[in-house]
Amino acid sequence: MEDTNSEISTVEEGTTLLLVDDDGPFVRRLGRAMESRGFTVDIAETVADGLAKASTTPPDYAVIDMRLGDGNGLDVIEAIRKAREDTRMIVLTGYGNIATAVNAVKLGAIDYLAKPADADEIFAALTRKPGERVEMPENPMSADRVRWEHIQRVYEMCDRNVSETARRLNMHRRTLQRILAKRAPR
Structure with missing residues (x-):
């Protein structure tokens, strides 16, 4: 800091x-x-x-x-x-x-x-003033990060319900829980 x-x-x-x-x-x-x-x-x-x-x-x-x-x-x-x-x-x-x-x-x-x-x-x-633009990031998201973002988006759409999210993603609930517990990939 x-x-x-x-x-x-x-x-x-x-x-x-x-x-x-x-x-x-x-x-x-x-x-x-x-x-x-x-x-x-x-x-x-x-x-x-x-x-x-x-x-x-x-x-x-x-x-x-x-x-x-x-x-x-x-x-x-x-x-x-x-x-x-x-x-x-x-x-x-x-x-x-x-x-x-x-x-x-x-x-x-x-x-x-x-x-x-x-x-x-x-x-x-x-x-930052309203309407002021933010600089574009130097590094785009990795494929792992895009996958993680998609899982998080579905998880939020399901009101953070792990079982419903796993069902919609056709994924085992425990696998989803492990993914959700980890930090976002770079």
Whole structure:
């Protein structure tokens, strides 16, 4: 989580940011990096804590991990959106896939970043102006990644029901569970 730019962009003083991630060391480093950019940072390491903070003091901005120890970060996005319409939220996850990115955007997130993402990438995503284009990635997805994305899309369409997803993909349920438990291929 190093800053690559010698000159750091900042936000208006008093701008609040909620970070929801169960990786304690990562979220604290990110919190310090965002404080140096002018944010007033609040940290939650569980869905329950994120939901509580979202309902009591909805933030101006939020960075939310998709998979947390006690549930799904999409629940926090939904709660923030209900409490405050104008919060700019991004989803940050090590299990990136198109289907969950679409769900996150439908619920109100403005962007979706795969881990590892550094503070500069996260800040840029949070502060990007509406309609501003994102740079194209240097490396396209591998065939393994495309397959994994398809499985994740069907899994999301089946409301995360493993048995139904396995039936639709004509795959053994245990094989599907092993695939779902792994990180996305590069």
